[in-house]
Every structure is written in structure tokens, then in C-alpha cells.
Amino acid sequence: GGAGGFRAATGYAVTAGSPITVTVGDGGTATNDFAVYGTAGGDSVFGSITSLGGGKGGCYGSLTSNGGAGGSGGGAGCSDAGPSYVSGAVGAGTGGQGNAGGLAIDGAQYAGGGGGATGAGGAAVAGTRGGNGGLGTSSSISGVSVLYAEGGAGGGIVGGTTAGSGGDGGYSGSAYGRNAVANSGSGGGGQYATAATYAGNGGSGIVVIR
Numbered sequence: 148g149g150a151g152g153f154r155a156a157t158g159y160a161v162t163a164g165s166p167i168t169v170t171v172g173d174g175g176t177a178t179n180d181f182a183v184y185g186t187a188g189g190d191s192v193f194g195s196i197t198s199l200g201g202g203k204g205g206c207y208g209s210l211t212s213n214g215g216a217g218g219s220g221g222g223a224g225c226s227d228a229g230p231s232y233v234s235g236a237v238g239a240g241t242g243g244q245g246n247a248g249g250l251a252i253d254g255a256q257y258a259g260g261g262g263g264a265t266g267a268g269g270a271a272v273a274g275t276r277g278g279n280g281g282l283g284t285s286s287s288i289s290g291v292s293v294l295y296a297e298g299g300a301g302g303g304i305v306g307g308t309t310a311g312s313g314g315d316g317g318y319s320g321s322a323y324g325r326n327a328v329a330n331s332g333s334g335g336g337g338q339y340a341t342a343a344t345y346a347g348n349g350g351s352g353i354v355v356i357r
Contacts (some may be wrong), residue, residue: 148175148327148334148349149298150313151188152198152218152244153264153284157260159194160290166195174335176325177201181340182227184289187215191332191352202238202248202330203348204261204299209339212251214238214259219245220279222259222268222301222337226250234258237268237354245296258301258316260309268298269307276317277301280309283333299327299334299347306336314347323347331350 151172161167165314172189188200202217205224212235214221220238234251240262249259249268257271263281271278283297299314300307302324314325314336324336327350335347 148185148188148204148299149214149217149219149221149238149240149248149261149268149353150245150263150281150283150298150334151191151201151332152241153280153296153332154175154196154198154244154337155286156196162253166249166294169193171352171354174351177324177335177346177348180347181196181338182206184211185346188236189215189352191354193354197292198352199225199241199244201261201334204337205251205258205345207234211301214248217241219262219264219281219296219298219334220248222248222261222298224258225256235306238262248298249301256340259299259305260301260307261313263313263328264296271301271303277303277307277337279307280313283310283312288304288357295332297331297333299324299336299349302339302346304339306339312350318345319345326356330341
């Protein structure tokens with residue numbers, strides 16, 4: 148899946164006694180069916196600033212292979228209409244928040260990675276692995292350096308990888324995708340196309356005020 152949108156602002160105007168709406172978006176939820184979409188991530192809001200939730204990842208299915216749009220877009224899956232197994236379309240990212248997902252491989256079961264805050268999702272590599280998650284961004288606004296908004300990696304016979312806050316992709320020896328880190332806004336990892344396994348859930352969002 149794609150990462151949620153990453154946004155930062157300074158000098159936000161506040162008025163004493165006037166409430167400000169704050170919403171922390173949920174991470175996207177995976178399914179245990181490789182042909183059925185999970186959900187997109189929820190939006191995080193601080194007053195007039197909205198960071199969009201991450202786009203859902205594409206599946207292994209002729210009707211569900213496209214990645215979804217979001218803060219960052221989900222990576223593409225493959226059509227199950229052999230023998231070509233054509234990559235779906237990548238999910239689009241949102242300007243100023245994130246980037247697009249990566250392509251799957253035509254003719255193989257390797258999915259693209261989800262987009263991240265500072266980089267597009269990696270394309271799957273033929274005969275090698277699923278696409279790596281798009282690069283996130285490190286911020287010390289909380290007082291310590293934290294990696295936020297990293298794309299989830301695509302599943303495959305060999306799964307793609309991430310830098311740590313996004314979920315790694317499932318692979319033939321362990322088909323489950325990995326969950327993203329909570330409150331990172333990162334995308335979950337894709338599952339390998341094996342029945343009764345799960346992709347990873349996306350990480351919930353976060354709003355930090357200093």
C-alpha cells in the first residue's frame with residue numbers, strides 16, 4: 148500500500164477559545180484474499196490542513212490489479228488473465244504530500260511497491276523480487292528522529308523491502324506481508340499470491356504539534 152500524505156507547516160494561526168479539529172487517520176486494512184482489495188488509509192487532519200490516507204495496493208486479479216490513489220499511491224498488482232499477467236496501473240500520489248506507486252511485472256507474480264513521501268514506489272524486478280517501498284521522510288519534530296510515510300513493499304516469489312517503517316512484501320517462504328509501524332503513516336507490505344494469507348496493514352497516521 149501507499150503511504151499517507153506527509154505535510155508540515157509553521158506559523159499556523161490560532162485563536163484563543165476557538166477549537167481546532169484534529170483527526171488521526173487509521174491505517175489501511177488488508178484482506179486474506181489476494182484478489183480482493185484492502186481498504187485505503189484514513190485522512191489525518193489538523194484544522195485546515197489535511198494529509199490524505201495512503202492508496203490501497205493492487206491485487207492479483209483482472210478487476211483489481213490497479214493501485215489506488217492517495218497521499219501516496221498504491222503499487223500495481225497483476226491481472227490473473229494468463230498467460231500475459233499484465234501489470235495494472237499504479238496509484239497516483241498527491242502533489243506536496245507523496246508519490247505514485249510502482250509497476251508490477253508483466254508475465255510474473257511480482258507486485259510494485261507503494262509510493263512514499265519522498266520517492267515513488269519501486270517497480271518489481273523481473274525474476275528477482277517485488278518492488279521496494281517508496282522512500283519516506285525522517286523528522287525530529289517529536290524530539291527524536293522518526294521515519295514517516297514510507298511505502299509498503301510489493302509481494303512476490305521474493306518480496307520487496309523497506310527501510311523500516313513500511314511493511315516488507317510477502318514471499319514464497321512466508322507469504323504474509325508485514326504490517327507497517329503504528330503512527331508512521333506508512334504502507335503495509337503486499338502478500339505473495341497464495342491462498343489464505345494476509346497482506347500487511349498500513350500504519351495509522353499521526354499529528355504532532357510543537
